[in-house]
Amino acid sequence: MVEILSSVMDGLLIGLVYGLAAIGLTLIFGVMDVVNLAHGAIIALGMFFLYLFFGAGLHPYLALLPVAVLGFIFGVIVYQIAVRKIISGPPLMSLLATFAVSMIIIGVGTALWSTSPYNINFKVTTYNFFGYTVTSARLVSAVAAVLVTFGLYYFLYRTVLGKAVRAVANNREAAELMGIPSQQILAITFGIGTMLAMLSGALIATLFPFTILSGGVYELKSFVASVLGGLGNPTGALFGGIILGLIEGSVAPFIQVSWTNVIEFVIFVGILLFFPTGLFGGRK
Amino acid sequence: MKALKSPFFWLILALTALFAFYPRLGNNITLRETLVLSAVYIILASNLNLMIGYTGYVNFGSIVFFGLGGYFTLWLVGAHGWNVYAAVLFAGFITSLLAMALGFGILRLRGAYFALATIGVNEAVKDFVSNFDTWGGSEGIFLPFTTYKAMGGAGKALWTVYLLIILVMGISLLLSWYVKRSKFGLGLFAIREDEDAAIVLGVKAPKYKALIYSLSAFLPAVAGGLYFFKNGSVVPEEAFNLHLSIESIVMVMLGGQGTVSGPAVGAFLYERLRGLLLTTPSLSNFHLVIAGVLLLLIILFAPGGLMGWLYKKWPRIREVLE
Amino acid sequence: MSAVLELTGVETGYGEVQVLWGVSMQVEQGKMTTLVGANGAGKTTTMRAIMGVVHPWKGTVRFQGQDVTNLSAHDKAQLGLVLVPEGRQLFSDMTIEENLAMGAYSKRARQSLDANLKKVYQFFPRLEERKKQKAGTLSGGEQQMLAVGRGLMADPLVLMIDELSLGLAPVLAQGLFATLKQLKDAGMTIFLVEQNVYLALALSDYAYVLAEGRVKIEGPSHEVAHNDEVREAYLGI
Amino acid sequence: GLTVSKTGKFNVESVNQLNGIKLWQKWVNDQGGIAAGGKHYKVELKFYDDESKAQRVQQLYSRLISQDKVDFLISPYSSGLTAKAAIISEQYGKIMVATGAASDSIFKLGYENVFQVYTPASRYLTSTVDMIKAADPSLKKIAVVYEDSKFAKAVATAARDYAKKLGLDVAIFEGYPPSTTDFGPLINKIKASGAGALIGGGHYSDGATFARQLYEQKAPLKMIALLVAPASDEFAQLGDAALGVAAPSQWEPLVKYTQSCGPSPQQFTEMYEKAYGKEPAYRAAGGFAAGLILQKAIMDAGSVDAAKVRAALDNLDITIFFGKIKFSTDPASHGLQLGHEMVQIQWQKKDGKLVKEIVWPLAAKTAKLIYPIH
Amino acid sequence: MKSAILEVKSVTKAFGGLLAVDDVTFTMFEGEILGLIGPNGAGKTTLFNVINGVYKPTKGHIVFAGQDITGLPPYEVVNKGLSRTHQIVKPLNEMTVIENVVVGACFGSENLGLEPARRVANEVLEFIGLDKYKDELAGKLNIALKKRLEVARALAANPKLLLLDEVLAGLNPTEVGKMLDVINKIRDRGISILMIEHIMQAIMSLSNRIVVLNFGRKLAEGTPDEVANDPQVIEAYLGDPEMAKRILEEEEA
Numbered sequence A: 001m002v003e004i005l006s007s008v009m010d011g012l013l014i015g016l017v018y019g020l021a022a023i024g025l026t027l028i029f030g031v032m033d034v035v036n037l038a039h040g041a042i043i044a045l046g047m048f049f050l051y052l053f054f055g056a057g058l059h060p061y062l063a064l065l066p067v068a069v070l071g072f073i074f075g076v077i078v079y080q081i082a083v084r085k086i087i088s089g090p091p092l093m094s095l096l097a098t099f100a101v102s103m104i105i106i107g108v109g110t111a112l113w114s115t116s117p118y119n120i121n122f123k124v125t126t127y128n129f130f131g132y133t134v135t136s137a138r139l140v141s142a143v144a145a146v147l148v149t150f151g152l153y154y155f156l157y158r159t160v161l162g163k164a165v166r167a168v169a170n171n172r173e174a175a176e177l178m179g180i181p182s183q184q185i186l187a188i189t190f191g192i193g194t195m196l197a198m199l200s201g202a203l204i205a206t207l208f209p210f211t212i213l214s215g216g217v218y219e220l221k222s223f224v225a226s227v228l229g230g231l232g233n234p235t236g237a238l239f240g241g242i243i244l245g246l247i248e249g250s251v252a253p254f255i256q257v258s259w260t261n262v263i264e265f266v267i268f269v270g271i272l273l274f275f276p277t278g279l280f281g282g283r284k
Numbered sequence B: 001m002k003a004l005k006s007p008f009f010w011l012i013l014a015l016t017a018l019f020a021f022y023p024r025l026g027n028n029i030t031l032r033e034t035l036v037l038s039a040v041y042i043i044l045a046s047n048l049n050l051m052i053g054y055t056g057y058v059n060f061g062s063i064v065f066f067g068l069g070g071y072f073t074l075w076l077v078g079a080h081g082w083n084v085y086a087a088v089l090f091a092g093f094i095t096s097l098l099a100m101a102l103g104f105g106i107l108r109l110r111g112a113y114f115a116l117a118t119i120g121v122n123e124a125v126k127d128f129v130s131n132f133d134t135w136g137g138s139e140g141i142f143l144p145f146t147t148y149k150a151m152g153g154a155g156k157a158l159w160t161v162y163l164l165i166i167l168v169m170g171i172s173l174l175l176s177w178y179v180k181r182s183k184f185g186l187g188l189f190a191i192r193e194d195e196d197a198a199i200v201l202g203v204k205a206p207k208y209k210a211l212i213y214s215l216s217a218f219l220p221a222v223a224g225g226l227y228f229f230k231n232g233s234v235v236p237e238e239a240f241n242l243h244l245s246i247e248s249i250v251m252v253m254l255g256g257q258g259t260v261s262g263p264a265v266g267a268f269l270y271e272r273l274r275g276l277l278l279t280t281p282s283l284s285n286f287h288l289v290i291a292g293v294l295l296l297l298i299i300l301f302a303p304g305g306l307m308g309w310l311y312k313k314w315p316r317i318r319e320v321l322e
Numbered sequence C: 001m002s003a004v005l006e007l008t009g010v011e012t013g014y015g016e017v018q019v020l021w022g023v024s025m026q027v028e029q030g031k032m033t034t035l036v037g038a039n040g041a042g043k044t045t046t047m048r049a050i051m052g053v054v055h056p057w058k059g060t061v062r063f064q065g066q067d068v069t070n071l072s073a074h075d076k077a078q079l080g081l082v083l084v085p086e087g088r089q090l091f092s093d094m095t096i097e098e099n100l101a102m103g104a105y106s107k108r109a110r111q112s113l114d115a116n117l118k119k120v121y122q123f124f125p126r127l128e129e130r131k132k133q134k135a136g137t138l139s140g141g142e143q144q145m146l147a148v149g150r151g152l153m154a155d156p157l158v159l160m161i162d163e164l165s166l167g168l169a170p171v172l173a174q175g176l177f178a179t180l181k182q183l184k185d186a187g188m189t190i191f192l193v194e195q196n197v198y199l200a201l202a203l204s205d206y207a208y209v210l211a212e213g214r215v216k217i218e219g220p221s222h223e224v225a226h227n228d229e230v231r232e233a234y235l236g237i
Numbered sequence D: 001g002l003t004v005s006k007t008g009k010f011n012v013e014s015v016n017q018l019n020g021i022k023l024w025q026k027w028v029n030d031q032g033g034i035a036a037g038g039k040h041y042k043v044e045l046k047f048y049d050d051e052s053k054a055q056r057v058q059q060l061y062s063r064l065i066s067q068d069k070v071d072f073l074i075s076p077y078s079s080g081l082t083a084k085a086a087i088i089s090e091q092y093g094k095i096m097v098a099t100g101a102a103s104d105s106i107f108k109l110g111y112e113n114v115f116q117v118y119t120p121a122s123r124y125l126t127s128t129v130d131m132i133k134a135a136d137p138s139l140k141k142i143a144v145v146y147e148d149s150k151f152a153k154a155v156a157t158a159a160r161d162y163a164k165k166l167g168l169d170v171a172i173f174e175g176y177p178p179s180t181t182d183f184g185p186l187i188n189k190i191k192a193s194g195a196g197a198l199i200g201g202g203h204y205s206d207g208a209t210f211a212r213q214l215y216e217q218k219a220p221l222k223m224i225a226l227l228v229a230p231a232s233d234e235f236a237q238l239g240d241a242a243l244g245v246a247a248p249s250q251w252e253p254l255v256k257y258t259q260s261c262g263p264s265p266q267q268f269t270e271m272y273e274k275a276y277g278k279e280p281a282y283r284a285a286g287g288f289a290a291g292l293i294l295q296k297a298i299m300d301a302g303s304v305d306a307a308k309v310r311a312a313l314d315n316l317d318i319t320i321f322f323g324k325i326k327f328s329t330d331p332a333s334h335g336l337q338l339g340h341e342m343v344q345i346q347w348q349k350k351d352g353k354l355v356k357e358i359v360w361p362l363a364a365k366t367a368k369l370i371y372p373i374h
Numbered sequence E: 001m002k003s004a005i006l007e008v009k010s011v012t013k014a015f016g017g018l019l020a021v022d023d024v025t026f027t028m029f030e031g032e033i034l035g036l037i038g039p040n041g042a043g044k045t046t047l048f049n050v051i052n053g054v055y056k057p058t059k060g061h062i063v064f065a066g067q068d069i070t071g072l073p074p075y076e077v078v079n080k081g082l083s084r085t086h087q088i089v090k091p092l093n094e095m096t097v098i099e100n101v102v103v104g105a106c107f108g109s110e111n112l113g114l115e116p117a118r119r120v121a122n123e124v125l126e127f128i129g130l131d132k133y134k135d136e137l138a139g140k141l142n143i144a145l146k147k148r149l150e151v152a153r154a155l156a157a158n159p160k161l162l163l164l165d166e167v168l169a170g171l172n173p174t175e176v177g178k179m180l181d182v183i184n185k186i187r188d189r190g191i192s193i194l195m196i197e198h199i200m201q202a203i204m205s206l207s208n209r210i211v212v213l214n215f216g217r218k219l220a221e222g223t224p225d226e227v228a229n230d231p232q233v234i235e236a237y238l239g240d241p242e243m244a245k246r247i248l249e250e251e252e253a
């Protein structure tokens, strides 16, 4: 029993982090219809940025702050260089552009850090609740994921700037006509999306070792989570992440762990067949 | 036959013949191995284009067909002693059938949902195969060397397989070309432009989509069978390599989606570019970066893909090539 | 009389196709000006060129005496130059309420948001009834109401409307014109593209007739309305 | 000639291996090359980056053979890539010395020109089981958890069968996907199973992660032995999580083999340290050994003729710094390594610092096995 | 009286709690032009969507040429000879005008092959007056031309019944005149027409009969004269159609 509960709890905690990773993706998709193929690379970059600040002597949690700032700036730069020009071009061009960005990030990352694993070695405390062991790092990252998500939700649905982001998402030209500087908003959105991806990368780096290629797995999970939650729907993405985590956690005790992925993806495709725009409704 | 009057039809035949005989002239193995990779990429990109370019459905997981083709083939050859010709054909048909069944389900999804669902399919199949002991699970299937001996030795077998792959490449191009000019193709284009409008105009969208999905699975599956037969083994990571799926999309877009020759040109150039960067010692440390930057430049300055750019510049070319 | 909006020799088009050939117009402060012309004459393009959604290749656009030719659309909106575009262009995934709120995005409009909202709901009670409905699911006419309402929320100095009565029930179209007249009487400058030529000319002060990207005829509306040449050649009345 | 995974998932291992090969090249050439049949052959190396990708391997090996005209091949890193390269080498009758490829099955496909340096997977963890059994005869239950890849699965399967034969209860036998970073669910299962020892693992990243999480989650295990990861020096970065973790290793700098040719283990280690500024890992040693074996065979054959060298390799039965080397000549498993044996290492604390100690076989040990580890 | 071509039987369509179409019943006869009018949001377009199968009705039946077609998907409905246009035009943007029409012909009631479809398309384009634009990309046309393209595509399917949803909206008076001619010519070919329109002069002069919807329900049905003089219809929909004339005359006076 404890074993099952432990598994489910673990799943929930890690699911929140998947959710956070997915939010950056879903935001960028929702607002600009860009399937960001550099998402994984950016997550990995977040891991390495944290590593750099950590190496410079900052506590990992303190280092999240400069990582976030860097992430935002990096996102804006990527937008200006690679995405801005093609965003109103033929659909799917953004796929290519972000794929190219991904290649560049991974190429540079490989040159700098090779593809060998790194990890953030800091003191984590282990807590024990009735036989369930959990580390402080997992708790912190889960809580951070929730906070960031609700912060973003508040931003999007309650602030004027946030609503403007959604307006631009809906109809760029009309937004322009209403006085909304759409290019600026798009750059900000890409910045925020990138920042969230980097933050999730940084949090993951406090849990697991990583290489410059590690982003791939989380990119995949992000795709799944954001689709489950409904593309373009940030809270949906968080729940999508939780669902993923819970699936992983709750089937593990009963079957071979290597089957969890099969089950995960089958459930994913299955859910889509019944809810073609995700469980919580998203953009078409 | 009207086809015989089209210059493009002859162009495809000539190109295929060139691919087939060029390396033979000098018995040049390196060239053959390079071209075989190009040909496989051309097959993947061309068939993917049937979905992306013609129908407007972005299949992110197209590689699943390639992988299944490889698995069916090696399983039939290895465990059941089939000859490779029969095995690849069977692999093609069964994969097409599976695609058809799957298509009726997931093709109800639109846009990015479809795209991401196909990733799900690919990953689900990959993870399933990794656990499927009949197919060797994560260890995959390895062919005994005697299989090649039965085909007159590895050297001969590899040449034969090469020619077959080139043949499949030629058929892929012809298929693209033929579909584009058919009523079926017209229906697909209508779906691409506006599926709701197409349905109201009488296009049986669900049937058409499932058909093209299934069709776009056939030749990649055959190619997968041949390719992995040539490799002598198939393991899940290589067979269902999502990255290759995404690269295939890049090739299609690079060359120009929706055109007949674009994906092939894109695939060829992409492979050559990557290959060149890899084997040039001074560049090889930065090959990813260089490839990325080049790709980005092309996207930013020739957004319709290379063929799109050419057609715009010299519209006459379009008449010949499409 | 001062021209609050002035076009001089504007030329533009799409890609390589030129649509406007040296269009010059003046919109007078506090008046209702109408732009009419055959389909494809370039009316929408004129509006888009004024806003900067398509960039003028040649010529200038002046707003309140200032050269705004090269400002972006959102800058112009902030200045009080507001376009209700052809084809509505709503934020289809957002609710009516949110669409209206976005109308008031510009700094000048934000201050009078509440008052304007009340006014809009007064003109279009249907919008208030459905304020939580997503804009994308509204009927054609409801969408048109929302588009006009959203334009009004922007607290415009010059309100430009492309195809005001498109797809509206007659009773509603009449009502909208009456609304515009009220707004004009309250001091708003209005620049209108309209196919219901009869009604538009009846209510407006000044009119331009566009044909093949050139201004063919201009003058006080009632004169234009009674110009036989115009009636036959461009208006089909 | 060979390909190297300079990028991609195998890059660390593969570059290590390349370093060993390069060192061998320098070593031979400093001696004036390979002396065979009265001639001295200088060694020239030609290699390309295969990106750890199978698509590239065949292309590049064909290029090595037909364009660069290399005489002998060394395999890429990993069994998977080696299998692809083997078809090409076989097709052209080129000899390929396979290092970094421990799979058994490649050598059961009927190849005639491929020779294995490493101890094959089937004998990787069997001595670990012996070691555990010797340390704690009362232990009943063990867990076998491995990376779901060709190599690790083969190793784990062989270890399970062996453990069962010794009367142990294998409470868990499970694979995890190669990209796994979260071992939580597995660790929960291990805890619940009541297993006292864990053997398994796969490659470096997953193994290191696994060890760290076992530590963080306080898994009540008396012994942990993982493939590959603990054998690397980077493993020390795990800090306390590394403590007590054991691993089978193909080779360690401290081994004491009496070589019949080539450098001694100490000489090799010194050479390597001088060239690269760090201790050689076993992959580097494997790389060097591959070169050395080839060299020995060429010398025995007295020529670079492929058929003669092949015969020389078939007859080889030597001990070098890397250990004993002897290849199977049975047509059903031709080229399989029969001679070489694994050593077991364990991470221990010495003067407050983490060090690798050899704990098995007893004859070769540098320290006593710590058991239980917690 | 001729036989019925379309029977709408107690059709209801609900979106959540909203009854967009509420228990509407009427019959139209072969060769007839039936006008469908009503305030914005009355449910006219929704009714079209139910008739041609885009939506399944919540209740009720659609009978076309004696066959119950309730719930058939749109492509089956076209095959039976019932075509429509869209209020918000849906051109296949990246295809040329003629290709758009060929699609209509190919997949219409006769299920033609490419070559015959091309002949039909050419003929229809000429009939509608779009032949000049036949090689333009459909996305580049202006509204008037796009509306004609909608009609051309629908017509190319060789329908027995044509549903026209505000094909006159956005057209200037000259264009309206031309389109009216086209519609009359279509009727002369023996095709029945059900049309939604807000331009009163047009619909009053074209229609044999008119059905009026309001809030999803049928408000009135009758000849144009009957409907135009129905006080309920005037109140809900027509207002004062002579207003413009009056204002202009006032000014002159």
Ligand SMILES: Nc1ncnc2c1ncn2[C@@H]1O[C@H](COP(=O)(O)OP(=O)(O)OP(=O)(O)O)[C@@H](O)[C@H]1O
Residues within 6 Å of the ligand: C014, C017, C019, C037, C038, C039, C040, C041, C042, C043, C044, C045, C046, C086, E140, E141, E142, E143, E144, E170
């Ligand atoms: N996005 C576009 N790309 C290319 N050509 C265009 C585009 N938009 C409009 N055009 C062309 O420009 C010309 C003028 O169009 P515009 O929309 O300005 O006319 P309009 O007077 O508003 O017509 P309507 O009364 O139909 O709205 C037309 O010939 C049209 O085909």
Ligand SMILES: Nc1ncnc2c1ncn2[C@@H]1O[C@H](COP(=O)(O)OP(=O)(O)OP(=O)(O)O)[C@@H](O)[C@H]1O
Residues within 6 Å of the ligand: C137, C138, C139, C140, C141, C142, C167, E015, E018, E020, E038, E039, E040, E041, E042, E043, E044, E045, E046, E047, E087
């Ligand atoms: N998909 C939908 N979801 C929810 N409500 C809808 C949907 N489609 C239409 N409606 C609502 O149903 C009602 C009828 O819409 P419909 O489009 O049929 O009106 P209409 O009579 O065609 O009006 P118009 O003349 O303005 O085009 C409207 O109030 C509209 O908001």
Ligand SMILES: [Mg+2]
Residues within 6 Å of the ligand: C043, C044, C045, C086, C162
């Ligand atoms: Mg217009």
Ligand SMILES: [Mg+2]
Residues within 6 Å of the ligand: C139, C140, E044, E045, E046, E087
């Ligand atoms: Mg309508």
